[in-house]
Structures are given as structure tokens and as C-alpha cells.
Amino acid sequence: MKPVKRIEIVIEEIELENVISELDRIGVVGYTIVPRAGGRGERGVRSETVQGLGNVLMTIACDERQAAAVIDAIRPILKRYGGICLVSDAMWVIHDS
Amino acid sequence: MKPVKRIEIVIEEIELENVISELDRIGVVGYTIVPRAGGRGERGVRSETVQGLGNVLMTIACDERQAAAVIDAIRPILKRYGGICLVSDAMWVIHDS
Amino acid sequence: MKPVKRIEIVIEEIELENVISELDRIGVVGYTIVPRAGGRGERGVRSETVQGLGNVLMTIACDERQAAAVIDAIRPILKRYGGICLVSDAMWVIHDS
Amino acid sequence: MFSLSNMLIPAILFFALGFLAQLIRSDLKFPPDLAKALSIYLLVAIGLHGGIELAKIDAAGALSAVAAALGLGFGLPVIAYAILVWAVRLDRLNAAAISAHYGSVSAGTFVTAIAFLDSLKVSHESYPVIMLAIMESPAIIIGLVLANMARKGQGNGHQKRVSRELVHDAFTNGSVVLLLGSMLLGAIAQPAALDKIMPFYDMMFMGVLSLFLLDMGMEAARRIGDFRKVGPSLLVFGVTMPLVGAAVGLATGHWLLGFGVGGTLLVAVLAASASYIAVPPAMRLAVPEASPALFLTLSLGVTFPFNVIVGIPLYFWAAQRLAG
Amino acid sequence: MFSLSNMLIPAILFFALGFLAQLIRSDLKFPPDLAKALSIYLLVAIGLHGGIELAKIDAAGALSAVAAALGLGFGLPVIAYAILVWAVRLDRLNAAAISAHYGSVSAGTFVTAIAFLDSLKVSHESYPVIMLAIMESPAIIIGLVLANMARKGQGNGHQKRVSRELVHDAFTNGSVVLLLGSMLLGAIAQPAALDKIMPFYDMMFMGVLSLFLLDMGMEAARRIGDFRKVGPSLLVFGVTMPLVGAAVGLATGHWLLGFGVGGTLLVAVLAASASYIAVPPAMRLAVPEASPALFLTLSLGVTFPFNVIVGIPLYFWAAQRLAG
Amino acid sequence: MFSLSNMLIPAILFFALGFLAQLIRSDLKFPPDLAKALSIYLLVAIGLHGGIELAKIDAAGALSAVAAALGLGFGLPVIAYAILVWAVRLDRLNAAAISAHYGSVSAGTFVTAIAFLDSLKVSHESYPVIMLAIMESPAIIIGLVLANMARKGQGNGHQKRVSRELVHDAFTNGSVVLLLGSMLLGAIAQPAALDKIMPFYDMMFMGVLSLFLLDMGMEAARRIGDFRKVGPSLLVFGVTMPLVGAAVGLATGHWLLGFGVGGTLLVAVLAASASYIAVPPAMRLAVPEASPALFLTLSLGVTFPFNVIVGIPLYFWAAQRLAG
Ligand SMILES: Nc1ncnc2c1ncn2[C@@H]1O[C@H](COP(=O)(O)O)[C@@H](O)[C@H]1O
Ligand SMILES: Nc1ncnc2c1ncn2[C@@H]1O[C@H](COP(=O)(O)O)[C@@H](O)[C@H]1O
Ligand SMILES: Nc1ncnc2c1ncn2[C@@H]1O[C@H](COP(=O)(O)O)[C@@H](O)[C@H]1O
Ligand code: NA
Ligand code: NA
């Protein structure tokens, strides 16, 4: 097991492509996406409808250095489009250890 | 970044409205909902079917004081209808900091 | 409230039955499943399509001893089929306490 | 009594196929939204057809059908509750929750009965559709009342709020709104304009039903694993209660309402069938102490297959002897 | 002017049923994927029908329809923006986002208008379908331009990238691709082979529309809670802007394009309606500063019901006076 | 050889539209459940049609078709494996997984071929539908055997359990159950009652296929990004293997089974096509070492479009020369 940062991001589905291209730039390969999430925040209620303005929940496990880069990259997006980003500690059960 | 409590609640979809009105009472604005979750617990297997008895996964980031209020409000609901509530620590990457 | 381990597993949907039967063997009753997740990892992009090769996100709250057993059981599956497993600490708001 | 070929109507065969697929542990799965979409379609189609017929009939007949539906909706759960508490010796809260299911109806069973009548070219009155729409509500309310009586005095503030919610729910739940709403719509819409939408609700009806029953067959078979939890005496209840209900329904249809063979069969099916779509969530809210494994397994895993495979032909035979 | 019976076409009744279901707080809910599936079907069906008709008509007529659509698509948002900024005194970014919605069109309203014409057996030109497909794009682009002007000079690198994305999006968003693609397909496919697929897109059309409008009725009513946020002057905008648009559309359809009553009504509806499917995500990307509660409530909660229930019969009456 | 107008059947055009939509990076997306629903419908419809036809034909013919299907299902993966290992020099585990896909069939391609024949008004035997249902299973089993051979001796306890699961899966996976089940259903159900459900499965068939292919076009184009990973020699395999399969299929259909042009084309298509629905999850379980990017890109991104656009007309031309 390896200590990692667990980054949890909630953003609008339409912003997803943007965030992934930031991850690519930073060199973070792995992430998990749960689509069709709803929620409420400063910008009111959001839910999956035919307008497709739902949220996605993205989870990224990465080392501390990468986490810092991800946070820096995500901050302006959150500022502009809303959403949240939580960071916590976790142990990663690595495949080969 | 700001330290917050990360509350994770799994309840039945039909209970969601109830929980949200408790949050409103407490003054917690933000939450994220992942619908159509399944699971197993003391009350057996639950899954999304045409009967609509599936679970939802709700995540709430809030400060410690609010977290205590949420937990107090959620406890009788969990007792009555089942479900779980986990609380952990996280850092919130705030939009404007 | 009771301190527990929060295990978060991302695996392919087709592996789910396997993992559940391991949990049964160990005696872990409770889990939550979020279906239709997507993601990217060492084995490339995965998403829910008509081929049904999507991921599921499974969350398990259990005590430390059970967590160790779950991790041991899950490791060979992760090795063989890919996916991730993160372990973190949480407080469980128990129904009757 | 009835020939095997009666069984070979596609609706029943599709149900059997789904059941079998699950028994052999096939990985066949319907997306949950598909089943919901199919049931929305079926409810609207039933409602529209009922409404179009209703526009043609007299109010007096409709009124007595409504009265009969209310009688069945309030009466059957009481019978079921009595059997469960005194004969099966089940605790009162589970008994209340299960009773509500048997007072309500299964639209899937109802539609299968219509397919059955169609395959025999037997016509039927249109009143039973109104009854179908009406019987959901009283059953939910009586289930709530029985549960509150079982708890007697324990009713706290929370309890009262839930009760209020549920009475509201009894009249506004999705199935009721779709059935009553589209019935009204079918009755008042311009006939010429309705003709434009009816091909969708007519020609596809039996086909959509076939897919719906395929999925319901899988759902029913999934419940078999819970048979052990339910226990032998409840399983017996799951096949005798529909017989009791059918007897009451046959009597109501034939003597009270004066229906022909088709209509009498449909009333019998309304009385014999148990809800597995609208009532489970309502009872989950109303009686959280009750086990969904019990009420779902009984309504979906026992009574539904029993009615589809054994019940409908049996009640039909009885309806023929009575009204034929 | 127009009789009540005009209102009793099933399309409008289904919308009303959905609206009502939500008002009485029914738990009726459509799976979100069902609404998406229905809208895919409707767009393809509209496109195919348009394409089949287009194959028969002359290029000159098509060209002037395209020109008119571009004119409306670029012009209406400017009018809307002017009203919002000078009369409603809304901030420029929200005004830009809302304007884009009113330059674009609501396929649901358009199809309801076709159902309306059908119920009265009034024929219509086929050009408006091309206009429907074309009007999405200019509205998105002009919305972007207005927002960039409002921000003037603030456009940084990120802004430029978003703009590039959005211009791309304006021509490739799902609705545009489905409409234009299936229109082309309907125009070039072998007629004999098309005959095999058209029953699916013909006979089910009005039925699918009925379910779609049932869901849209619920969606619209869900927005009512946000009326307070929107405020009275914007609510007034939500019913006057369609009237302004309809007037422009009536003039365009009758005088510029020389259409009959049916075609003129459809052009009025194109101009009067506001997008609630393709434009909201585009404006969310383009003008994140703008509030979705405002633009969605206006387009879906105010203008859509207004057009469906009051607008279409009113514009029809006007079209009759002009072109009848 | 064949005129361009053959290409202009809507099925192929819809596939092309989806492909194009993805190429221009449109945000058009089908809800995943919609694609699943459409494929359930298509499989049931194919099965029912096959079953109705089968009820009319002789058992001897059916038996030889079954034998031919088993021959193809077991034989083609061996050919594919040999080519992959010796010519393409791929590792044995990836080769095993890919081979299984080519032994199985693509229902989407099969149905497109039927649409193609329909558009030319060429009739076809009904045996190929049975073959379609049968060919899934042997391919999965042979894929498993090849993978176990490749691993030789490494088979541990876990491996054995997976093998048992997979043999079970080979006969009970969703596609097989739907096809075989509805075929049986079509053969034994009361014809009069079947007539009530067939409008749903008849009239909508080509329309549903059009939407399904629209989505599959997008899916196929999404795989283009993985072409680099696949490499040139595998890409060549993706277009030559269908040719090899088609040759085997043409010979089987014409000489072994004595089919006409239509039936021979369909057997060729069965042999030439590669599964992209049932086999991928099975191979993911059976050979987790193999890369889904390889087998999915080949079956869905290369062979499927090749067959739909080039293959079907080409095999048809060959079938005409043989059997015409
Ligand atoms: N405190 C919170 N806890 C959990 N999720 C939140 C919170 N605040 C916002 N969110 C999520 O982030 C989305 C966008 O938030 P906002 O931009 O503040 O409207 C919301 O729809 C929620 O899904
Ligand atoms: N130990 C656990 N870990 C994760 N989720 C759980 C656990 N126990 C219960 N759950 C979730 O909570 C739901 C209700 O639990 P219960 O009321 O115990 O049946 C289950 O269906 C699971 O989704
Ligand atoms: N670093 C990561 N963070 C979050 N999720 C991951 C990570 N790596 C892998 N995953 C998830 O695990 C799945 C399988 O990973 P892999 O086996 O590495 O391809 C991916 O599709 C992701 O959903
Ligand atoms: Na009943
Ligand atoms: Na407009």
C-alpha cells in the first residue's frame, strides 16, 4: 500500500473534457468518472435532464506532487464554472505490492 | 484550501426529500447526489428496478459545526429507514483562495 | 460514532460478482455500488457502452480486521483484471449510538 | 377447462422466457430505465383506451364501477390483514404492508388478461380500466391506517408528517396520475386528433407488453432466492390470497356489476393481483419496519407469476361458468 | 378567434397533464434517458420528413428559406438583447445568454404546431423544417459575440479557446447534426428503401410527441419555483418576446417567403420559440457568468408553455388573417 | 458490379451519419441504455421472425444449418488464430481473444444485410437466423480453449473456475438467450396471438435499425483514435479476415447448404462479421491479459464499418455470381 492523495471533483458534464485535457497536460493518467450526478451549491440545483446540465463526480488518486498540480489547474475552472474539489488522504492498494 | 468534514450518506431514494429538508433547516446549501446506486446492508440487497427502491449516494462538504448538526438530523432517519453515514476529513479547494 | 475503514474499489462491472462472493466469504455484509462509472487507467479508457465494459464504484465500510481481509482478497483480482482500491479512515455514524 | 394452447399466448411466453433466463442465470439484463419507460407507455395506453371507451358510456355504469373499486380497494386489504395476522400469525406491521399490496392491483397482470381475452376474441367492458386507476389509492391509505393501528399511540410528530405525505401520495403517485390523466385525456380530446396518436398506443401495445413481461419474468425469478426468508406459510398466502381475491372479484363483476365474461374476468384479475410498482415505495415510507423482501417477494415473485400462468385461465374458466 | 376545441389536441393536453402532475407534486418522473431518446427520435423524424419533401422542391425556394432563417437567427437575439438591456435593465452577460435562446428555436414547440395544423387539416410548406435546422447555429454564435462584447477586452487566452470551441459547437451540436443529417438522408436515400423505415417515423410520431410533451410539461412546471428569482420584468419579457418574435416571423413567412397559412404559422413559431435543449449547454459554456436559473426558467418555464397553450392558436389566427 | 445506389439504403446512410457526427466531434451522444434497448428489440425481432419461418420448414434443413453454424463457429476462430500468430506475429493471448470475436457474429451487420436484400427485393432463406443464434457459443468456447492452450499449464484453481463460468456464459449470455428464446417463442406461440404483437416487431424494425446503426456509427468512429495502438498489420487483418470469412461463408452457403443468393449472402455475412456485443465481455473475463483496445477496435472500428460499407455489396456480388 502506498499513501496517495484522493481528489474528488464535482463539475458540470460539459466541463469534463476541459478537466481531462488539464490532467493530460499534467501527466495524470488515472481517473474515475461517475456521470449523471445531481446536486446543489452556490449556483442552485443541478440535475440531469434533457438539457444535459448535470454534474459528474470525478475521483483521482495520485501522489502529492501531482495533486498540487491538479489543484492549481482545476482552481480557475472551478472559479469560472462552479463545482467543488475535495482532497483527502488514502492508501492505494497497488496491483503489484 | 480549508479543512472540512466530508459526509457521505447512502439512503433510499424515497428518503431523499426528507434529508434535503433537514439540510435546509440546518442551513447546509451544498450537496452532491449520485442516483441509481445499489447496495447491501442489514436490510438485504437493494437495487434500482422498476419498483424504484434504489439507493442514492449523497456527499456533503461542510464545516465541523454544521457536520454535527447534519449527523444529529440524519441519525433518526437512518434508524428508521436504514442506510449509512460516514464522516471523514478533507481539504476543500475553495474557489476563491 | 465508530472509526472504520472506508474501502473504495473501482472494477469492471463483469468482475462485480466475483468481488461480492469474496466479501461473502470474508463475512462483509455491507457495501454500496454505483454502476455505470467510466474512467481511465493503465488499461486505457473505459466507458459504459452497449458492450457493457463499464466500471462500477464500490464503497465498503468495515472494521480494520475485515478491511485487511478484503484487501488481501481483492489484490489478485486487481492484478488480473485491473482497477483500483483506495483505503481511508472514516467515522461511521451508527444507527443506534 | 382450458386447453394448453391458451397458455401459448406470446405475453405469457415472454414472461416465461424472462423467468427461465434468470433461472439459468443468464447475464441478460434490461436497463432499469427501459422497464420504467415501458411501464409509462403501458399505463398511458391503458388510460387512453379506457378514456375513449368511457366517452361513449353512461355515467351511472361508471359510478357503480367506481363504487365497486373503492369497495374492493378498502375491503381486500382488510381481508388480507385478517388472514395474515390470525392464520399466518405474521406481525402486524408486516401484515399491514403486505395487505396494502393485495388491495391494489398489478397493471402488468391486468394487461396480460386483456391480451388473453384478445387471443380468444372475447370482448370486455371498459369499466374495469377505471377501476384499475382507482384501486391504487384506497389500498395505500388502508395500509397506512392498519400500520398506524398496529403501532397504536406510538404515532409521534414524524409519524403524522409521514401520514400526511402518504395520503397525498396515494392520490398523486405516478401510476394513478398517468392512468387517470390519460383516461381523462382520452375522454375529452378531439377524436380526429386522437386518431393521430392512437397508432402509437394501439399497434405497439402488445409488443411493448411482450418486452415488459420479459423483464418482469426476470424480476419475478430474481425473487426466488428470497423464498426461504418468506417461509412456507407466507408462500401459501401468496397463492391463496389471489384465489380469495378472485372469488370476491368474480362475485363483484358478475352479480354486483353485471359484467359479461370478459369484464368479470378483468374484475377478478384486479382483485386477485397485487401491486408491485406503486405500492412498494409507498409502504417502504409508511411502514419502514416492514421487510421489502417479504412484500416484494410475495407480490412479484409469487402472486404475479401465479396469476399470469395459473390464475388468468382459471378465473376465466370461472367467469365463463358464471357469466358465459 | 379560435374555439376551445383547438386546445383539445392531445399534444397540448399531454403537456398540460405533465404540468399538472408536477403542480400537484406527483412523484411521476420520466427517466432522463427516456426524454433524450424521445428527442432523438423526434429530431430524426422531423429531419427525414423535411428531407423527403425537400427532394421534391426547387432550390430557389430553399435558398430564400435559408436566407430568412439566417436573418431571423442573427436578428432576433439582437432585438432580445436590446429589450433586455434597455427595457428590462438586465446585466449584459445574462442578457447575452438569454438572447441566444430566443434566436434559436424549440423543436418541441415546432412539432406541437405541426400537430396543431394536422388536427385542423391545414397543410404547410416544407421549407420551415430547413429553417428549424439552420436557426440553432447563428443564435449560438451571436450569443457568444454579444457576451464577448459585454466583457470587452477581458477576453484572455481561455476566452479565445472557448470561443473557438463554441463556433465549432454551433455547427456540430447534436440537434443540428441530427436535423441536418437526417434531412440530407431523407433527400438522397433510395425512396423504396426509405419506405421501409418511414412507418417507424410516421406512425409513431404523434404518439412519441405526446410522451415527450408530457415530460416537458413536468420540466416546465418544475421551473415555477424559480419564478421569484426571475422577477416580474423578466417574466413579462418571457411572454412579450415570443409575441415580438411571432410578429417578425409572421411578416417573414407571409411577405418575405410568401407562404400559406400553415407555413406562415410555422415561421412565426420558429421566431417566437426559445431553445431549451441545444442552447442552454452552449450558453453555460460561453457565458458561465450567466445564471441558468434565468435562461432555463424563461425558455422552458415561461415561453414554452405560453407558446404551446396561448401562442400557437394566436399566431394561427394571425396567420389566417394575413394569408388565409 | 454494384451501383452506388445500393449504398444509399437508409441503414448504411445512418451508420455513415453517426460515423461522420463523431468525426466532426459533434457532441451528439446516445444514452447508453437507449443502445441497449434498441439491441434487445432487434434481437427479439430477429428471433421471432426466424421462429415464425422455422415453424414452416423441415427439420432436416434446420439440422444441416445448425451443423454448418457449429462448423463455422469452431473453425473460423482457428483460422483467425493461425493468421494472427503466424502472419501478424501477435502474442497468443491477444490472438485468442481476437479470434473468438471473428468466430462469432455481428447481429448489426446481419440485420444491415437483411435491409440490403430487402431494398433489392431479394428473398432469403430463414435458416441463417438459427445460425446467427448458434454461432455465438462455439466462438466463446474456442476462444477460451485457445487462451488456455496459450497459457499451457498455468491454469490454476481460479482459472478453472473462470472456465466453468465461461462455458456457462457461452450458452446463456443475453444475446443467445434472446435470439434462441424468441425464436422458440415464434415457433410455438399461437399464430393468431402472435399477429397481435408482430406489428411492433415488423413495422418498427427498419426504423429501430436506423437508430441503432446511427449509434454504432458513432461507436465505430470513436475507435479510430485507437488505430495507432492497433498497428498496421492488425489493421490489415481487420479487413482481410472478413474477406477470408466471407469466402468460407459463401462456399458454405452455396455448396454445403444449397442456399439461393439471399441465403448465401447472409451466411457470408455471418462468417465475415465479428461480434462486438456478446464476445467482448466474455473475452475480458476469459483473457484479461488481452487488450480490449485491440479486439474492440478491430471488431467495431475496422471490420464492422468495412462489412457494412464495402463487404455486404461485395459479398452480394459474389453470391450472385455463385448462386444467381
Ligand atoms: N458543500 C458541498 N458539498 C457537496 N457538494 C457540493 C457542495 N457545494 C457544491 N457542491 C456540488 O458542486 C456543484 C456545483 O456547485 P456550485 O458551483 O457551488 O453551484 C453542485 O451542484 C454540487 O453537486
Ligand atoms: N458497511 C457498509 N458499507 C457500505 N455501504 C453500506 C454498508 N452498510 C450498508 N450500506 C449501504 O446502505 C444501504 C442500506 O443499508 P441497510 O439499511 O443496513 O440495509 C445498503 O443498501 C448499502 O448501500
Ligand atoms: N489513479 C486513478 N485514480 C482514479 N481512478 C483510477 C486510477 N487508476 C485507475 N482508475 C480506475 O480504475 C479503472 C481501471 O484501471 P486500470 O486497470 O489501471 O486501467 C480505470 O478505468 C479507472 O476508473
Ligand atoms: Na388486488
Ligand atoms: Na426563436
Ligand code: NA
Ligand atoms: Na464471424
